Amino acid sequence: MIHCKTELMTEAASATLVGEGVRFERIRRITGYLVGTLDRFNNAKRAEEHDRVKHCTLEKWN
Amino acid sequence: MMTSIRKRDSRIVPFDVSKIADAIFKAAKTQGGTDPELAMQLARQVEEQLVARYGDGVPDVEEVQDLVEKTLIETGHARTAKAYILYRNERTRIRVMKTRLMSILKDLSFKEARDNDLKRENANIDGDTAMGTMLKFGSEAAKQFYECFLLKPEHSQAHSEGDIHIHDLDFLSLTTTCCQIDIKKLFKGGFNTGHGFLREPNSIQSTSALACIAIQSNQNDQHGGQSIPNFEYGMAPGVAKSYIKNLDLALDMRDADPEFRAQVSQTLRSYLTRQEQADSTSLLLDEAGQAVVLETLCTKLSEAEARHLMDKALARTDKDTYQAMEGLVHNLNTMHSRAGAQIPFSSINYGTDTSPEGRMVIRNILLATEAGLGNGETPIFPIHIFKVKEGVNFNPGDPNYDLFKLACRVSAKRLFPNFSFLDAPFNKAYYRAGRPETEIAYMGCRTRVIGNIHDPSREIVNGRGNLSFTSLNLPRLGLKHRGDIDGFFRDLEALENLVFDQLLERLEIQSAKKVKNYPFLMGQGIWIDSDKLGPEDEVREVLKHGTLTIGFIGLAECLTALIGMHHGQSEQAQELGLRIIRHIREHADARGRETGLNFSVIATPAEGLAGRFVRLDRAIFGSIPNITDRDYYTNSFHIPVHFPISAYEKIRLEAPYHALTNGGHITYVEVDGDPSRNLEAFEDIVRAMERMGIGYGSINHPVDRDPVCGYTGIIGDVCPRCGRHDGEGIPLETLRKIKGYIKDPRTPDEVRESGHKIPNCTL
Numbered sequence: 001m002i003h004c005k006t007e008l009m010t011e012a013a014s015a016t017l018v019g020e021g022v023r024f025e026r027i028r029r030i031t032g033y034l035v036g037t038l039d040r041f042n043n044a045k046r047a048e049e050h051d052r053v054k055h056c057t058l059e060k061w062n
Numbered sequence: 063m064m065t066s067i068r069k070r071d072s073r074i075v076p077f078d079v080s081k082i083a084d085a086i087f088k089a090a091k092t093q094g095g096t097d098p099e100l101a102m103q104l105a106r107q108v109e110e111q112l113v114a115r116y117g118d119g120v121p122d123v124e125e126v127q128d129l130v131e132k133t134l135i136e137t138g139h140a141r142t143a144k145a146y147i148l149y150r151n152e153r154t155r156i157r158v159m160k161t162r163l164m165s166i167l168k169d170l171s172f173k174e175a176r177d178n179d180l181k182r183e184n185a186n187i188d189g190d191t192a193m194g195t196m197l198k199f200g201s202e203a204a205k206q207f208y209e210c211f212l213l214k215p216e217h218s219q220a221h222s223e224g225d226i227h228i229h230d231l232d233f234l235s236l237t238t239t240c241c242q243i244d245i246k247k248l249f250k251g252g253f254n255t256g257h258g259f260l261r262e263p264n265s266i267q268s269t270s271a272l273a274c275i276a277i278q279s280n281q282n283d284q285h286g287g288q289s290i291p292n293f294e295y296g297m298a299p300g301v302a303k304s305y306i307k308n309l310d311l312a313l314d315m316r317d318a319d320p321e322f323r324a325q326v327s328q329t330l331r332s333y334l335t336r337q338e339q340a341d342s343t344s345l346l347l348d349e350a351g352q353a354v355v356l357e358t359l360c361t362k363l364s365e366a367e368a369r370h371l372m373d374k375a376l377a378r379t380d381k382d383t384y385q386a387m388e389g390l391v392h393n394l395n396t397m398h399s400r401a402g403a404q405i406p407f408s409s410i411n412y413g414t415d416t417s418p419e420g421r422m423v424i425r426n427i428l429l430a431t432e433a434g435l436g437n438g439e440t441p442i443f444p445i446h447i448f449k450v451k452e453g454v455n456f457n458p459g460d461p462n463y464d465l466f467k468l469a470c471r472v473s474a475k476r477l478f479p480n481f482s483f484l485d486a487p488f489n490k491a492y493y494r495a496g497r498p499e500t501e502i503a504y505m506g507c508r509t510r511v512i513g514n515i516h517d518p519s520r521e522i523v524n525g526r527g528n529l530s531f532t533s534l535n536l537p538r539l540g541l542k543h544r545g546d547i548d549g550f551f552r553d554l555e556a557l558e559n560l561v562f563d564q565l566l567e568r569l570e571i572q573s574a575k576k577v578k579n580y581p582f583l584m585g586q587g588i589w590i591d592s593d594k595l596g597p598e599d600e601v602r603e604v605l606k607h608g609t610l611t612i613g614f615i616g617l618a619e620c621l622t623a624l625i626g627m628h629h630g631q632s633e634q635a636q637e638l639g640l641r642i643i644r645h646i647r648e649h650a651d652a653r654g655r656e657t658g659l660n661f662s663v664i665a666t667p668a669e670g671l672a673g674r675f676v677r678l679d680r681a682i683f684g685s686i687p688n689i690t691d692r693d694y695y696t697n698s699f700h701i702p703v704h705f706p707i708s709a710y711e712k713i714r715l716e717a718p719y720h721a722l723t724n725g726g727h728i729t730y731v732e733v734d735g736d737p738s739r740n741l742e743a744f745e746d747i748v749r750a751m752e753r754m755g756i757g758y759g760s761i762n763h764p765v766d767r768d769p770v771c772g773y774t775g776i777i778g779d780v781c782p783r784c785g786r787h788d789g790e791g792i793p794l795e796t797l798r799k800i801k802g803y804i805k806d807p808r809t810p811d812e813v814r815e816s817g818h819k820i821p822n823c824t825l
Contacts, residue, residue, distance in 0.1 A: 017791030019770030024777050024788050027440050027477065027765040031667035031697070032507025032728060033407070034442045034477055042182040044673025047693035048703055052732055055709035058743045058763075059735030 064113050068122040070157075079109050082130060089146035090139070108133050166202050170195055183670040187404050197400060201232035208234045212571075217564040224678035226561055227533045227671050228568075229613075233285040235571050237580065238608060240286035240505050241527035243588055245273050245296035255279045256581035265307060266379070266423075269300025270386040274393040276588075277408045277444075281399040283583040284527075287407030287445075291503030291523040293427070294412040297386075298419035299338060302346040304382045306330045309355070309375040316371070322362050329358045343496075347376070347418035383422050388430040394443045395435060405443060411482065411503040413449035413469070416461040424465050428479075429812055432472045438772050440765050446479035447504050450752055456485075467745070473761065474737035474744045475774065480504075480728070480760040483752050488721050492521050499524045504758050507667040508726040515654045516606040525590030526607050528725070530568050532561045533613035533666040535675045536642070537695055540623030541683050547638070550624060551645060558612065558649045562661065565610040569659070573602035610659055611725040612650055613666030615675055616695035617642065618702045622688050629715055630701040640718055643699060647722045662725030665698030672697065698727070709733070709747055713754050720757040729759045736775050737763050771800055 027034055030045055041049060067077045080102070087101035095101075108129050112121055115129075127150055134143035166180065174190060175181035181189025181198065188194045208231055209218045220226045230239065252261040255275060263269040273296065277288045290296065306327055313323045330346065333354050337345050345351060352372065359368035399406045412424050427446070435441055448469040449455075455462035469479050482504050484493055489502040492512050499522040504510055509528050514521045534557055543550040577584040578597040584604075587593030591604045618628035620642070621635045629636040643663070650661040672694035680690040696702045699719040701712050709731045716729045729751065737744045744761065751759040766777035770792065773783035784800050786792045 016794040018794050018797060019786060020791035021789055022769050024781070025439065025767040025769065026777075027442075027767070029477055029730070029760070029762050031669045033445055034440070036439075036442055042670060042673060043179050044676070044694040045669060048672060051692070051704040052762075053704055053706050054732050054734040055707060055712055056731070056743075056747075057734040058737045058740040 064109075064116055064118065064121070066120045067126060068120050070123055074120060079105050082108055082126070085149070086130065086134070086142065086146065089134075089149055090142045092145045092149075093141045095142060104133060104137060104139070107137070163203060163206050167199060170198050170202070179673075193400075204232040204234070208232075214564070214567060216560065217567065220557075220560055220564075224535055224675055225538060225557060226535065226564070227615075227674070228564065229531050229533065229666075229671075230285045234568060237284050237575075238286075238572055238605070239528040239530060240284055240288060240509060241280060241583060241588055242289045242291040242503055242505060242511065242523045242525065243276055243280060244292060244499070244524035245276060245290055246292060246299075247524070248276055248586065248588060249296065249299075253586050256585065263300055264303050266297065266300035266304040266383050266386040267389065269297055269303075270390040271393070273297070274390055274397060274406075277394070277406045278397050278399050279582040279586075280588060281404075281406040281408075283580045286509070286528065287409060287506035289409040289411065289503060289505035289509075289527075291411050291501070292498045293410040294415040294420040294423040295343065295498050297423040298343070298345055298415060298417060299334070300386070301379060301383055301419040301422055302334050302351075303331075305346055305375055305379045306334070308378040308382070309371060311378070312371045312374045316367075319362070326358050330355060343415055343417045343420065343498075345417060345419050347422075380422055380426070384426040384430060387423070387427040388433070390427070391430050391441050391444070392435060395441050407506055408444035409447060409505050410444045411447040411449055411501075413462065413465065414451055414454050414484070414498065414501060416454065421462065421465065424462070425468065428465070428468050428472045431476055431478060434476070434774075437769060438774070439767065439769075440476050440774065441478075445506065447482050447758075448473075448479035449482050449484055449501055449503075450748070451484040451501075456752065467741075470741055470745045470748060471738070474741055474763075475765075477760075477762070477765055480758065481748050481751065482758045483756055485752065486720065486755050486757045488724065489757055497522075502757070504726065504728075508665065508728040508758060510664075510724065510726040510757070511609050511660075511662075513660065513662070513724060514607060515660055516658055520590065520607065525588060525592075527589075527609070528664075529572060529605060529608040529610055530565060531611035531613050531664055531666075531725070532564055533615055533668070533671060534558070534561065534646075535616070535679070536614050536620035537616040537623060537675065537689060538679050538682075540620035541679065541686070541689065544623055545625070547624065554642070554645060555649065558646060561612050562610075562650075562653050565612070565661075566657070566659075569605070569610060573600065573605055575601050577601060606659060608660065609662045609725055611662045611664045612646060613664040613725070614643070614646065614698060615666050615668050615671055617699045618696040618705075619689045623686075628688075628702065628705070629699075630705045630707050630712075636715060639699065640722070643719055643722045647724070663723050664725035665700075665719065665723045665727040668695065668697050671695075699723070700730070703732075710750055713747075713750050713756060713759075717751075717754040717756050720755060727757055729756050730762050731759070732762045734763070737761065738775070771797060 025036060027036055028049055030041060035041065065077055066074050068074050083102040083105035086104050087098050090101060111129055111133065112126065131143055131147060134146060169178050170181065187197065189198065209222060212234060221228045249262055249269065249272060252259060256279060260272060260275065263272050273290065280288050310323055310327050313326065334346055346355065355372060356368055359371065394408050395405060397405055412427065415421065431441055431446065450466065454460055455466040457463060473479050482502055483489060484501055492500050492502065494500040502510065502512055503523040505527065511526045511528060512521060512523055539550055539553055539557065543553065576597065577592065577595045577599050583589050584592040584595065584601055585597065589604055590607045592601070595604065617639050621628045621639055625635060625638060627635045629639040647663045650663050654661040676690055676693065676695050683690060685691045699716060701707055701715060712731060713729060720727045731747055747761055764776050765774060767774045768777060768781040768784065770786065771781060771784035773781055780787055784792050784797060
């Protein structure tokens with residue numbers, strides 16, 4: 001009985017979807033402070049952020 | 063014979079009687095009139111009167127309209143006259159609406175921030191809220207008022223045409239920019255926020271809470287951000303006081319005699335007070351202090367028992383400190399300032415206090431920042447600045463080296479702390495060992511205030527700040543003088559003079575303010591020497607400790623305009639770039655010597671300005687490749703963000719500008735990959751900055767976060783941890799499995815202290 005009940009719960013749980021409609025947060029530094037969302041950037045800064053190139057990679061090669 | 067009429071904008075156009083007839087007929091129609099002939103007849107009467115009155119002269123539109131009204135009334139068309147007057151008023155109202163201010167206010171009222179760039183001028187303010195919009199209403203109206211009535215016409219013109227930019231113009235007649243708040247001094251004896259009195263804090267929790275309140279209160283007296291230059295030094299007494307409380311608690315748990323408990327607390331408190339009065343950073347937790355504690359306890363207890371109690375109290379105090387720092391981070395990300403439109407723009411500097419109390423504060427503020435906010439989010443404020451100093455924290459064997467390593471680890475995850483370098487020659491010049499107020503501090507984005515020509519005996523950071531700043535549009539100067547270097551420098555010199563005069567004009571307005579205008583900043587003695595003034599006194603004298611600052615935008619575009627290349631592309635351009643900024647600096651220094659005031663040079667951050675200047679210049683010069691063809695000008699002396707260059711080369715080229723920009727600077731390095739996985743490389747970049755003479759630097763890496771599984775790092779289209787797309791749902795069971803596989807780089811103790819919150823961990 002107990003075994004069955006646990007399985008039923010698991011099935012119910014796996015059917016439950018979480019996180020629908022939850023957007024990724026993208027934090028960037030703007031002039032010197034952090035902004036939690038690119039939506040608040042003004043047009044010029046959005047363009048600037050978009051153009052940024054990386055100066056080095058910290059990816060480890062192993 | 064009358065042939066012309068003067069319009070409202072002073073243009074003279076041919077007189078046309080049918081226009082009067084049309085206007086009369088339109089008014090008559092609203093009242094049921096149907097006879098255009100009658101309208102024309104009335105119009106001719108008006109024309110006759112005009113000729114009689116003005117002859118060959120030129121009447122203006124208002125005079126004509128007055129006559130139309132008069133004629134309509136005199137000929138018995140009262141209702142039409144009324145309709146005409148209404149129509150005329152309506153036209154006037156529409157005209158006013160069309161003027162700049164009204165249309166700005168209309169956009170502020172009816173457009174959303176995403177459609178209105180003005181509402182996103184400052185990413186820190188939520189332009190969609192009631193108070194955010196209200197602030198904008200005031201700000202835009204104030205700017206128009208000052209441009210029309212308060213600024214000298216030549217300054218107003220240079221600003222509106224975009225030769226220069228007067229920052230925070232909306233506050234021109236109101237206040238100054240920012241201040242480095244000495245919390246240690248503020249807390250002594252308690253303080254008044256302007257709305258109520260707060261006692262001197264008696265624990266680390268209340269000390270940190272009061273620090274937030276101080277920042278919040280001061281933020282409302284000034285238009286810039288607020289900085290604490292001596293964060294851990296200011297917090298340390300709170301740690302010692304919490305220790306005394308925790309020791310008392312431990313004694314109570316052991317059913318110690320109340321009289322003995324009171325005696326212990328009393329002895330330790332007076333010891334602590336003596337240490338504080340001697341202005342010592344050695345408080346209670348170091349060797350000397352702990353010997354006093356042990357000795358006091360051993361009057362009644364065995365040494366073993368005393369040591370056990372001390373261990374308990376210390377562990378408890380560490381936990382309290384963590385909670386206090388966590389509270390501070392939470393408060394500074396949620397407290398309202400400026401009528402709720404913002405959270406306080408706060409910076410805290412720390413890293414050099416080697417006392418056990420100071421170290422406990424540094425360690426815990428870093429750990430609390432690493433753990434993140436309630437759901438593990440990256441805190442946006444305060445801006446953390448870790449002060450790097452050889453012999454203190456920079457090299458293995460230095461007393462705070464472990465904290466420097468921790469700062470790198472936290473910055474690799476959370477973008478803060480930034481790093482300030484006390485050994486950069488221009489910063490080291492002010493450094494005096496054992497005097498934290500001589501350690502360089504940075505404010506907000508980059509502001510730096512330490513030198514003091516007004517009072518060379520007070521070359522300190524505490525209680526001082528920037529008064530106002532104005533920036534030069536360098537690319538425009540370059541475009542005016544393509545190839546003509548001498549002409550460029552002549553114009554530059556003239557423009558610098560214009561800015562210095564404008565800064566002095568503004569200072570005069572600021573100086574005439576009284577202490578009562580700044581109830582916290584001046585009323586509570588935050589600003590240097592303001593404690594010697596009364597509420598009705600002018601702030602003129604004490605403001606002289608502040609800086610008057612000239613900034614600049616777009617050195618890279620300026621160089622490209624002048625010689626076809628920017629300083630990332632050729633050493634020749636680098637030489638010219640340094641010559642330009644040196645010119646500004648030497649001129650500012652000369653003005654300083656003449657006036658005895660602190661003129662300084664800042665590498666302007668350019669948030670709203672980056673776009674404004676380029677728009678104005680494109681209208682004049684057109685779209686020129688690599689100069690005006692992007693939507694922004696490059697920040698101050700930076701190598702353009704789109705130019706491929708190695709991190710070390712960027713640091714090498716930008717470092718010399720740090721020495722010249724004594725009003726503030728910052729260098730960024732953009733890195734790819736997850737720096738948390740390669741802390742050695744991260745630290746290498748910080749070390750390179752130190753060695754090459756950077757004053758203030760920071761490493762940028764994308765920090766994305768999936769709120770569902772808690773992954774923090776780089777997220778493309780798909781979350782690398784749980785595999786969901788932006789906005790997509792995932793099965794709960796999958797999520798549970800994932801959470802079981804999360805690896806945490808922290809020690810078990812650190813995890814426990816953070817209340818088992820999951821920060822950005824790697825799978």
